[in-house]
Each structure stands twice: as structure tokens, then as C-alpha cells.
Amino acid sequence: MLPEIGQVVLAIACMFSLLQVVYPLYGIYAHQQSAIESAKILTVLQFVFVALSFIILAYLFLVNDFTVAYIATNSNSAMPWYYRLSAVWGAHEGSLLLWVLLLSMWSMAVALMSKRLPVESVARVLAVLGLLSLGFYLFVLLTSNPFDRTLPYFPVDGRDLNPLLQDIGLIFHPPMLYMGYVGFSVAFAFAIAALMEGRLDSAWAKWSRPWTIAAWTFLTLGIALGSWWAYYELGWGGWWFWDPVENASFMPWLAGTALIHSLAVSEKRGVFKSWTVLLAISAFSLSLLGTFLVRSGVLVSVHAFASDPTRGLFILTYLILVIGGSLLLYAVQASKVKSRGRYSIISRETMLLSNNILLIAALIVVLLGTLLPLVHKEMGLGSISIGEPFFNRIFTVLIVPFALFLGVGSLVRWQRQNLTDLFKPMVILLVVSTLLTLVFLGTLASHFTWLAVLGIFLAMWILTGTCVEIYLRSTHRFSLWTGMRKLGNSHWAMTLGHAGFAIMLIGITMTQNFSIERDVKLSVGESVRFEHYDFHFDAVNDLQGKNYGGIVGKFTVKYDQKTVAVMEPEKRIYNVQRTAMTEAAIDSGFTRDLYIAMGEVLPDGAWSVRVYYKSFIRWIWFGPMMMALAGVLVIFDRRYRVKKVPESAAEVI
Structure with missing residues (x-):
């Protein structure tokens, strides 16, 4: 009886997601305030019912109800209870139910924490999130139902969960990764809502930025957890193999990293607006692409769960509708988005734009390297392999200008920078970075390699640039300690995030060259x-x-x-x-x-x-932890807890 109840409440959640799309948008069109305000209530109700469905499935796993096909296939009574619980999301059907649960959770968070935004703007955002949820509900109910029965015949015991997944890392890794994937839907929804309304200014960037950084933080931790799991569980001592499913999570991270920096520029300087909206669409679209790659069965990987072509066709159709529809809306409305700011070629805006371009270049490399073997095989041209040597060579080339811009970018002023004022900090940066590189390698390296020198120098360049920037910023008007205390959360987040990247770069360099x-x-x-x-x-x-x-x-x-x-x-x-x-x-x-x-x-x-x-392999994971902590600092910055209620939608979106 419980499986049927779980399926019914899941269907009710699906109906609420449909109402969440239709009724508020009708209210905006018909100017009915009650219909507009219903968006928040419908969002909360949707979450309640999908959460109840998820709890029922988890309970069925704990009590070993092998009359449910999904449980019989992915559990066993001899498994410890915590692995039976993690088996809820250990395979295809449950992982999709977790996806819609997290999507409804993010939607409810937006509904409850957006009291200071105009009601119509929130209704549009929630309607977009409801539409995304509706597609996944239909996918789960029509092709991937976790409550399907094995009756009238059912096994006495289950087939067991994949032993690779019976690990503490896989209890936390998928939920953390999905929180990042799904979290980008909020930035996507804000962007689509802004395009629907035809108004977009720096306030839009301000409101969507903490949501985007929260998603990026979860995704950073999820990828780091996956890397750590691969290191100790698979038995080959590696931390990243450029596996296609690893790449599927790395691509939205690259787009998200570009997005959070572009949002900062749009918020502070009012520029890059069209580019920022496109990045918001791209980050979530790449999350959906990753879902297609993992769930469709086109990939063979220790991470890939599904092998049903019907499911792949459904996801591909959904992918085309969401990405195609959003890009069509962008093409129609982007011309209305005007950037008001101006900046010179030597400015912080240029530095951030340059690094954004490099991030997207890296993204394109990963995308092509992941999809080209699939396309090549589907065209009947045979199998080709694009593996670790290809990606390592390309990223070695891309990381050099990226790190150089990252180290000096924070020293450059907004709008315009006088080169003569930059000369002294640059000399200090170069000399100190070189000395630190020589001392570090001379003390800790067992032999000499040019790649190690390059990697450590770039890391020291970033760390030194960060320290110099803090000193210059703190002593501009106050003493060093007084000035440091006056720096806000966002500034310390930038410092910590860049330092975390440098720490990770040290770990990668030392591991690759001296293991x-x-x-x-x-x-x-x-x-x-x-x-x-x-x-x-x-x-x-x-x-x-x-x-x-x-x-x-x-x-x-x-x-x-x-x-x-x-x-x-x-x-x-x-x-x-x-x-x-x-x-x-x-x-x-x-x-x-x-x-x-x-x-x-x-x-x-x-x-x-x-x-x-x-x-130094632990430094590979220390770095992302620091970067994630930087994201937490930004989320709790007091600038995002303003008390002023915008007077019109134009102030926000």
C-alpha cells in the first residue's frame, strides 16, 4: 500500500507544479493579485508532497520491501542501514526523485526568502522553476517510476547495491553534486523571468548572485567529494581521470565560475548584462546536459546509471525544449538589455572579462573532448578516445594566462588603471613570487622539472597578488589591522577563493610531478x-x-x-x-x-x-574547501540582507 501512496503523492506534487506554472502567470496577465500571490503557496505544497514521496521511498528501503522493483534491484537485507538509505539515490530512479526533491527545495527557499522582491517578479521566477519541475516529474512518473512493483512475484532478497557505491563518500557526494546542479536553476529562473519582463539592471544581479554562489559552493564541494572518493575507493590512486561523467559536472562548474564573476561586475558596474544572462542560461543548460549524459545510457562509466533509450529520448527532448526555448527568448529580448558602464582596456572589468573568456574556452575544450567521441561513434566512424593527455596539455596552456590575470586582476582598479601606478606592485609581485617558488621547490621537491616550476610560480603569483591587494586596500586610509577589520565579507571571500585556487594548483603540480x-x-x-x-x-x-x-x-x-x-x-x-x-x-x-x-x-x-x-595530494582538496568557504562568506554578506523594499519591478528585474 505504501508504494501506491508514494506514487499518488508524487503525482499530486506534479499537479501542484503545473498549477505553479499556470495560475501565477495567468494572475499576472489578468491582474489578479490573489493568483499572483498563490505562487508561493503552491511552491510550498509541491515541496511537501514530493518530500513525503521521498520519505516513503526511504522508509521502504529501510524495511526491505522487495516488492518494489527499484529496491529489489538496488538493495539487500544484509547491507548496513545507512547504505540502504543511500541506495535511495544510488541508481537511476531514486536519483531522479532526489533531483526533483532538491529542485522543489530550492524553489521553496526562493518563495520563502524573497519577501523583499516585487510579488510579480517572484511569481515569474517560481513559474519558471515550476515548469522545470514539471518536466522532471513527468520524466519520473512516465519512464523512471521508483515505486513500480515486482508483484505478483517478488524476490526474497535484493540484488544488492553496486559495491562501488557502498561507501561513505557516495552517501554525501550525489546530494551535494545535485544541490549544485539544481541550484543553478534559480539563476536560470531569475534570468528567464527578467527576459520575460523585458527589464534587467544591476539589481537583478544583486538578487540572483547569492543564489548562484550557493549553487556553485555546493557543486564545488560535490566535485571535490567525487575526486576524493575516486582517489581512495577505485584503487588506482588517481584523483581525476577526465571521465565523461566527471566532465559532465566540471562543465557547469566552469560556466558557474564565469557567472559568479560576471554577476559581480554587473552588480557593481552595470556592464556585461547580456553576457551574464547568457552564462546563467548556459550554467543550468550544462547541468541538464550532464543529466542527459549520465541518465541516457550513452556513456559507459562507473558513475552512469541508466541504459534505457526511451529515457534518453525523453531527456534529450526536454533538453532541447528548455535550452532552445531559453535561447530563443534571449535572442528576442537581449537587444533590450543595455549596459550603462564604460571601462578602458586597462581595468578590472577587462581582467574579469579576459578570465571569463578563458573559462569558456576551457569549457568548450571539455565539451568537445567529451562529446566528440560520442558523435564520432554515432556517425559510424568508429571509436576514438580523448583522454587525460589531451586535456592536461590544453589546460596547461590555458592555466598560464588565467593565473596571471587572476594574480594581478585584484590590483587593477575599476573603470580605468594608470599603468605607472601598477608598476611598483607588479615588480614586488614578480620578485616575491620567484623567490617563493625557488624556496618552495628547493626545500620540498625531490628533483627539477620545468612544469613544476611553472605551476608553483603561478600559484605563488596568485597568493602574493592576493596578499599585496589586501595590504594596499587595508592601508589606503587606515593602519593595516584597522583596514583589514573594515574589509567586508565579499572582499575576504575573494581573497579566500583565489588563495584556495592557488592551494589546489600547488597540490596538482606537486602530485603530477613528484608522486x-x-x-x-x-x-x-x-x-x-x-x-x-x-x-x-x-x-x-x-x-x-x-x-x-x-x-x-x-x-x-x-x-x-x-x-x-x-x-x-x-x-x-x-x-x-x-x-x-x-x-x-x-x-x-x-x-x-x-x-x-x-x-x-x-x-x-x-x-x-x-x-x-x-x-601534496591533500592540497588538491584543501583548495576547493577554501573556495567553498569563500562562497559561504559571500552568501552571508550583509549587502544581501537589505531592508528596503523595491518600489517597482524595474528596480529588481
């Missing part, structure tokens, strides 16, 4: 030694978990004869699917990780073992 990897054959009692570390293979013991068995190795690691770690990598065999999984043992440190993964047992009783020394 050491050894695939060795070891018997119990033997050792392997490199980088002053001695890895001694002590023993192999049996392993028994709740829903898996296997073996666990024991390694004692010494550094110059002193024990620094005892590491126990595992080789698991899951009982139901009989899938072998590698669980790496990792000894983490501030400047290095030691990484051991068990391979296969060889005919002579020895084992193939992967032993890695990963230089």
Missing part, C-alpha cells in the same frame, strides 16, 4: 623501499564484514628505520554480486600520502601490490 608509483610483486615477509620509506609486508589475514568477505594485508611502514604507520589494505568479495573490490590503505599527511592497494594473488603465492607516494 612515485610502484606496482610490485611481494610475498609475506618481503619489503619494497623508495623515498626513504620501507614498506614491509607482514601478513595476510581473513576478513569478514556484514555483507562481504575477503582478505586484509598488513604492512609496516618505516621512515629511516622508524615506524611511521601500520597499513591494512583490503580485498573484498561482496556476498550477493560476488564482486571483488579493492579498499586501499592510506596514511595521510600534510605534504604526502602513502597509499597501498592489494592486487591479485599470483600462482607462486606472492601478491601484486600497488605502493604509491603521493606528494
